[in-house]
Amino acid sequence: MRSRYHHSSLLAAALSHNIKHTFIHYLCLQSDLIYTNSHNGEKNSHRRTENIPNLLIVNWTQNEVGSFPPGKKITIVFVIGGPGSGKGTQCSMIVKHFGFTHLSAGDLLREEAKSDTEQGMMVKNLMHEGKLVPSELIVKLLLKAMLQSGNDKFLVDGFPRNEENRQAYDKIIGIEPELVLFIDCSKEEMERRILNRNQGRDDDNIDTVRRRFEVFQESTLPVVQHYEKTGKLRRVDGAKSADAVFEDVKAIFVQLNTQANQVSSVSRAQSNPFKRFLDLFCGCFGTQEATN
Numbered sequence: 441m442r443s444r445y446h447h448s449s450l451l452a453a454a455l456s457h458n459i460k461h462t463f464i465h466y467l468c469l470q471s472d473l474i475y476t477n478s479h480n481g482e483k484n485s486h487r488r489t490e491n492i493p494n495l496l497i498v499n500w501t502q503n504e505v506g507s508f509p510p511g512k513k514i515t516i517v518f519v520i521g522g523p524g525s526g527k528g529t530q531c532s533m534i535v536k537h538f539g540f541t542h543l544s545a546g547d548l549l550r551e552e553a554k555s556d557t558e559q560g561m562m563v564k565n566l567m568h569e570g571k572l573v574p575s576e577l578i579v580k581l582l583l584k585a586m587l588q589s590g591n592d593k594f595l596v597d598g599f600p601r602n603e604e605n606r607q608a609y610d611k612i613i614g615i616e617p618e619l620v621l622f623i624d625c626s627k628e629e630m631e632r633r634i635l636n637r638n639q640g641r642d643d644d645n646i647d648t649v650r651r652r653f654e655v656f657q658e659s660t661l662p663v664v665q666h667y668e669k670t671g672k673l674r675r676v677d678g679a680k681s682a683d684a685v686f687e688d689v690k691a692i693f694v695q696l697n698t699q700a701n702q703v704s705s706v707s708r709a710q711s712n713p714f715k716r717f718l719d720l721f722c723g724c725f726g727t728q729e730a731t732n
């Protein structure tokens with residue numbers, strides 16, 4: 441069993457490494473099991489006791505997972521909504537029409553839960569209880585999946601689930617989402633859909649569903665409000681039929697594509713030396729718009 445001393449020495453060890461490549465995070469733990477993922481890939485997990493504080497230092501290096509090549513344009517869209525609101529259904533339709541890679545945070549964790557390790561067990565237990573896994577773990581799984589896909593456009597389904605997730609994402613991946621799609625649906629309709637889903641999910645039972653609704657209400661809605669304030673949120677009415685919801689979703693993605701095309705034609709023009717010379721020349725004679 442590790443002591444407070446162990447955690448101070450972890451911090452000291454992290455600080456003695458190249459600080460630029462070391463992430464040090466303080467996790468608010470939500471389960472009995474806590475884990476550390478050390479810079480050399482060693483994974484430890486411990487059962488929480490009175491001796492171990494609720495805040496645990498977790499550190500791991502960027503090299504462990506990798507990063508995107510500098511300067512590469514990456515497009516990220518978060519898709520959030522309550523359990524059963526239709527996130528996965530809409531993501532599959534978006535992928536067919538708009539060429540995104542669909543990364544379901546829940547599916548990545550379900551894969552992790554299959555592994556016969558302490559971390560796998562921890563994930564399985566948390567999901568069974570309808571609780572959230574530590575932020576660093578899910579962000580790291582997302583980054584790994586993004587890098588493995590080779591794509592540059594990602595739909596991140598079911599993330600961020602709370603403010604801590606959002607902040608961990610900002611620190612570790614740090615690519616601002618282009619927009620955040622929020623599928624809004626009543627609790628009664630979501631509950632009906634989940635209990636009829638029949639996909640053999642361990643957490644599709646009434647007790648876990650109720651807990652997932654609480655987490656959504658208490659932790660995810662503040663994230664929705666955050667993105668509403670920043671102007672990134674696009675809300676659609678999830679109570680309609682899946683095809684009708686997709687009509688609204690499609691309009692949002694068509695607009696996103698249009699904006700992206702405009703930005704890339706402006707940047708192509710700006711990187712053209714002849715165009716830059718002409719702009720400068722015309723600017724001198726007060727005809728700045730001449731080359732547009």
Ligand SMILES: Nc1ncnc2c1ncn2[C@@H]1O[C@H](COP(=O)(O)OP(=O)(O)OP(=O)(O)O)[C@@H](O)[C@H]1O
Pocket residue numbers: 521522523524525526527528529530546598633634636637678679680681682683685
């Ligand atoms: N607009 C809709 N109208 C009716 N049923 C729908 C609609 N969208 C999805 N469904 C059905 O509801 C169930 C839940 O949908 P889905 O799995 O896409 O939700 P989700 O938000 O991804 O759920 P979770 O967060 O639990 O993974 C599925 O059985 C799906 O076929």
Ligand SMILES: O=c1ccn([C@@H]2O[C@H](COP(=O)(O)O)[C@@H](O)[C@H]2O)c(=O)[nH]1
Pocket residue numbers: 523545546547549566567568570571572573578597598599600601605643652
């Ligand atoms: O960012 C996340 C996403 C999911 N979880 C856990 O997974 C289950 C199922 O997620 P779905 O998106 O409904 O498939 C969720 O209840 C959490 O336990 C998570 O912890 N963090």
